[in-house]
Amino acid sequence: MKQEHSRRFFLKTSSVLAAFAMIPRTAKAFYEEVKNFFVPNKEVLPLTVSINKKKYSIKADTRTTLLDLLREDLHLTGTKKGCDHGQCGACTVHVNGERVLSCLTLAAMVSGKEVTTIEGLANEDKLHPMQQAFIECDGFQCGYCTPGQIMSAVACVNEGHTGSVAEIKEFMSGNLCRCGAYNGIVQSIQKVAP
Amino acid sequence: MGFFDEPYDFVAPPDDGRVEGIYKVTGKGKYSAEYKVDNICYAVMVGSTVAAGSIKSFNLSNAKQVAGVLDIITHQHKPVVPGLADEAKIASARFGLPVFHTDKIYFKGQPIALVIAETLEDATYAASLVEAQYDTESFAVDFDKAQAAVALTATGKERGTMDAWSNAPFKVEAEYNIKAEVHHPMEMHATIAEWTATDKLKLYDKNQGVNNVQRTFARLFAIPEKNIEVISEYVGGGFGSGLRIWPHALAAIMAAKQVNRPVKLMLTRPQMFYSVGYRPASWQKVQLGANAEGKLLGILHQSKNGTSKYENFNEGITRVTRLIYNFENLKTEAAVVALNLSTPTWMRGPGDCTGDFAVESAIDEISYQLKMDPVALRLKNIATEKNPETGLPWSTNFLNECIAKGAAMINWQDRKPLPMQDINGDWSTGYGMAVGMWNAGRGNASAAIEMKKDGSITVQTAMTDIGTGTGTSMQNIAHDVTGISKTKIKIELGNSNLPAAPSQGGSNGLSSISGAVVAVSNLLKQKLAEYAATENEVYKNAKPTDILLSDTGISFQTANNQFVSYTSIWDKSKLTVLEVEASSGPGAERQQYSFCSSAAHFCKLKVNRKTGKVKIEKMVAVADGGKIVSEKAAANQMSGAAVGGIGMALLEEMTTDERLGGLVGDDLAGYHFAVNADAPIIDVAFIGKPDPNINPTGSKGLGEVGIIGVAAAISNAIYNATGKRLRDLPITPDKVLGW
Incomplete structure (x- = not known):
């Protein structure tokens, strides 16, 4: 049996709970009771x-x-x-042209x-220059962070943050690589940067 | 299958690019959770909220009300796992944590329930509503507190006596503490389990050895190994976490049995702290003596490491102490300390990485007492001729060459012999170095080749490629031995239906599989010669070394005019696919020689007096890994390991919560490993001399020696900069301040 309760019900219940909060034991007991039949529906x-x-x-x-x-x-x-x-950057995609987690x-x-997404980066039959650079510079090992690195790297170039190794490293530090393939990642970006 | 499902004919990968590179940069490569399986549902594990005790009861009614929930597995409600059916079977199963088969709680986060639902959102939400009541017990999670009471026992045979150097004129006695570290491969561990028949199982699983997974679950579910197919074509890193089979994989299989549907289970990042091992916290004490000439007279090395309450995991921290230097007098002792945490496991450079930090720190410390350059001190004491533990001669040991080369690369002559002699404003510059070594192993491995009429071949093995470049190296070796162009050599790996191979760990991967690829490449030549002999008698009794293959046919090394085309062989013999398979493994050479990989690590850094910030300016790693089969991938592995070493030295710390048990900061915001800006561009070089005895290619592994020694090189450089000897890792700014 699925319980049918709306969000409005929850808000109402919450205010009732707030009122009961003055009497801790009673409120707790009531809350337990409410909680046990309150499971919101999927929307x-x-x-x-x-x-x-x-x-x-x-x-x-x-x-x-x-x-x-x-x-x-x-x-x-x-x-x-x-x-x-939002702590590792592996899921980086572009939304309206900007990098987003x-x-x-x-x-x-x-x-x-x-x-x-990474699947849309290549131009039909031609790899994006950043993809090509990652292959040539061995900018990965296991490859799991790679799509996120590449999406960030493309954005990093577009944002104009490729002035020095230090700048590239700073603006690529939201994309973790546990294999530590940072040498190749930096080289790939240098290769593509204007 | 795999790399060549969707061929990218339109692009020619660079000659030295990885065989799977294009699939990784386009997102086409399928990692374990990414296969499309019809009718799949999702499982999410629920962890214990207490650190010790037992489960009294569950309240599942809320969770079960969530739309889409199919079932919830607990120890009270589960499908039969024959290998864990009773206490005796659990004891003999050697599986570690008997997940969902006990009411006992050994650590906070231990899986107690598994919610199976139609979607990930349904399962995740329902999992948050599972409640359990416990009988709680007292717990211990703080290694530093618990270790003092544990007694040491000897590890290995004592050499000489402690008395022989008790009056040594130069002595160091110090203690070292290292916090636990977590592997954290970027791909979180995941399993898709599908029962394709009542006794047939298909697993898409993240691991470092498909045959190991196959064996384990064949045993637990009492079905033949061949009934289990394990697919692990792309593995998003491992660092040791994929060398064991963990509870979540069993959970996914149980769930698939329970709901009779394929089930996907991917750990969350917080669960990665509790579920797939970690490098345990450790305590070490070193006593080291030397004479005035800088000869190391003796060492006492004691160590303890954390383990769980349900398994003993001994790191082997003192092993490396018995390996690198000529200590005539040596004693090593160790102990494990049981804590209410999950069981630790091998992590990159297991044991040696930890032990090496203490020993290489102590040797650096004594070099300052001796007023001797730490490079010279090491060159004087390294056991270059034979393995001091076994007495067997080294097959090859070029550690001294690594040191000399590394010193030149970092401009070691610029190092000031005394600390705090190179200060500029708030920053003080220092240089440090350390060495690392690892027993170079080799296992039995098999490989197969399928050849088609067009001259293309596919080289196959069950071995995984966790990012080390195994597939690329296989291609390079097959090309070298056969002569067939790399563009005509495909690689298939990471599938248990392919020829068996050992797990990829302990720097054994390439050393093991390279022999099999050489053997099967030679067998292919032999077979083709047999076919060619029906057309041309010169090929009768030809040896593989006589034969040259090209993209179009076979010829004799000494007589190119004896060319026989593949077309003609295939047509005459009515072949479709020519298949050969061969195995290769270690032999009598293991009784004649000792084998090691080694590396020298150098670091130049600066330390800020006001903030305690350590900024690494330059790192150099020079390795003896025998012959280098894939230059770029090997250099990548070495520089990546150095980045891992930076994390170990300065950042990584799994923090326990002694008030409530379990961990705090259990995500990637709380647990820091090196980001791009934490590491300089790492300079890597190889000695590159083949080891003539280890395997047919002469290549030794690099995975471990890339990190063993890095942490000591960094802490030794910090001493050179500041005069502050830091013996506890990670060296966070608070520890650096005050010099």
């Missing part, structure tokens, strides 16, 4: 988004992140989950926007 949201120049009209769980939408719903698994907390972005937030 889905229609969503139109352009991903790698392809238009998707889909229904997404309101809790779904852009990262999970890409990986689990659309099977665009080039975008990687490395922490799910897809794990900290709800799918609902990209409605009507242009998303570019």
